[in-house]
């Protein structure tokens with residue numbers, strides 16, 4: 380059988396991911412934004428090429444409606460854990476996962492990332508940036524470093540120095556930083572411009588021996 384991933388290119392993946400359903404009623408307090416499908420495909424494809432996805436166990440922390448974890452399923456992950464504290468978002472993630480063709484197993488955890496404790500090979504996450512809840516980015520990173528050996532995580536580019544110190548402290552080293560102008564679609568009432576762009580970087584961390 381031709382496996383899903385063999386049918387794909389990076390742009391084919393982006394097209395598949397553009398069909399993922401977003402938040403029906405995004406909640407400002409927990410910074411609910413779906414990752415843009417082009418951005419998601421860029422990071423997932425890069426992770427796949429580095430051997431961090433195929434046949435691996437993956438966690439998508441703060442999965443929202445599931446775009447990152449679903450991308451990992453499409454690229455041949457063995458298993459993906461979807462972790463999310465918002466019940467309506469995780470229901471949409473389940474629905475999104477149901478519509479894709481993949482042999483990966485998917486497990487959904489409704490709850491706080493703090494309470495998730497499965498070991499995984501790779502964490503791929505776009506967590507809240509800590510704009511509304513000051514330390515949420517830190518909590519997510521801390522959890523990711525506890526459970527995984529390789530971590531991909533999006534953060535505001537301006538927090539790079541903090542991210543560097545924090546990861547070093549936890550014995551992780553940054554091996555790559557990819558910068559994006561992150562399109563935040565105006566799904567929330569307080570956004571004036573239709574598309575806001577902010578500087579966001581995706582960091583890849585690996586555990587040091």
Ligand code: SAH
Nearest residue numbers: 411412413414441442443463464491492505
């Ligand atoms: N990763 C998704 C969603 C990003 S928005 C994507 O890339 O599209 C951040 C998500 O983290 C939201 O869905 C929000 O509900 C969730 N979240 C925020 N704090 C959380 C916590 N403490 N535990 C679990 N999920 C949390």
